[in-house]
Amino acid sequence: MKVSVSRSGGIAGIRVTWEVQVDEQPDARSWRELLDALPWDETEESAPEPDRYVYRIRCAPHEVVLPEPQVAGPWKDLVDRVRAVNEGR
Amino acid sequence: MTATPRCAIVPPYLLVRLARLDDPRFAAAAEAARRSLLRDVPLRELRAAAHPPPRTFRAGTARERGRIDRAVWDATGLERLPGRLLARSEGWPATADPAVNEAYDGLGETHSLFWTRFRRDSIDDRGMPLEASVHYGRKYDNAFWDGERMVFGDGDGQVFNRFTRSLTVIGHELTHGVTQHTANLAYEGQSGAVNESLSDVFGSLVEQHAAGQGTAEASWLIGEGLFTDQVQGLALRSMRAPGTAYNDDVLGKDPQPDSMAGYIDTEDDNGGVHLNSGIPNRAFYLVAEALGGNAWEAPGQIWYDTLTGGNLRRGVDFAGFARATQAAAATRFGAESREHTAVASAWHEVGLGQSLVAGAAAE
Secondary structure, three states: OEEEEEEEEOOOOOOEEEEEEHHHOOOHHHHHHHHHHOOOOOOOOOOOOOOOEEEEEEEOOEEEEEEHHHOOHHHHHHHHHHHHHHOOO | OOOOOOOOOOOHHHHHHHHHOOOHHHHHHHHHHHHHOOOOOOHHHHHHHHOOOOOOOOOOOOOOOOOOOEEEEEOOOOOOOOOOEEEEEOOOOOOOOHHHHHHHHHHHHHHHHHHHHHOOOOOOOOOOOEEEEEOOOOOOOOEEEOOOOEEEOOOOOOOEOOHHHOHHHHHHHHHHHHHHHOOOOOOOHHHHHHHHHHHHHHHHHHHHHHHOOOOOOOOOEEOOOOEOOOOOEOOOEEOOOOOOOEEEOOOEEOOOOOOHHHOOOOOOHHHHOOOOOHHHHHHHHHHHHHHOOOOOOHHHHHHHHHHHOOOOOOOOOHHHHHHHHHHHHHHHHOOOOHHHHHHHHHHHHOOOOOOOOOOOOOO
């Protein structure tokens, strides 16, 4: 099971993608719990804001596109965690 | 425990007056007042204190047009706006924090371009106070316009420096405010890329105007100095040569196209608004190059007329925007004038050619 977070936009317009192989993580079970609990089907359309990031989060069969202000709560936990693994923190 | 005095009992207007003291004998008190402003005072009162009415103000008298009213807030590493501390308000002396001073000065330079060149009285043309928040988030690699103010991160220190370092970025963010209050272009697809390009155009003009640089001397770079020394790159974007601003083993190569032949279809970045903006950016540069002199004069005036003229649809595409700039050039400088011809040629060169358009645009 793989989760990927792709961040585009921002004033720089530079796309960055972070990926995590969930099964290879020492805390794979807590990853799965976090991923299962995410409100994948409850995202709302909202007007884009200038220079904010856009996040595309994938974990088959799910995929969501979230504007930065909506990356809060469990979504923010996930993004922070995926980045932390990729940045060796 | 902290030794910093808590001044909750001091009313905000007094803290503001203390913080504003420029007398070296009161430097410590002024600094303490500045630091304690906002710690315990309700936000509503602090906002009022940040923008006090001018001393000459009398009920019933019209405010003086073109008067600048700035406030810079310190978000202190949190993601809450405007921030916990009022760091510098209009007329306060410089602080020890370069991000605060850069934001304050950048607000001033942006206000100056729009007021002295285009007689626009702040973002809304009605004297709206200019606000900035600095130190937003932790290692936050971005700057944005939240609908009311511009917001700046400190950068991560590895790829990005603090975002207030570039005057073009400050001008870019405030221009999003001007666009919001005028054409209000939808921030997606081609209208979003036009919105982005307008921010780059006027952001660049703010820097050129402040430095007194003509078209030939100007860098035409957006965000010069934002990358750290570890990045192979000059800036975020180049208006003169889109696609050449950086080429780095980690960040990759600047992906901006410089003509319609390279147009990028993507769902990312609200439909590539920061990518395809390279096309109208280069069109503006080509107009400036053809006309020579200062780009904030005829080229800036044509783009400003287009933005504020009331003829742009919210969802305008590149071709519609190109027609609207031609119509604006013909209206101000005359059909088949040097300026009108330069605008038509510029669009032709980036792949949006059409016969010379005069009169009111249909868009």
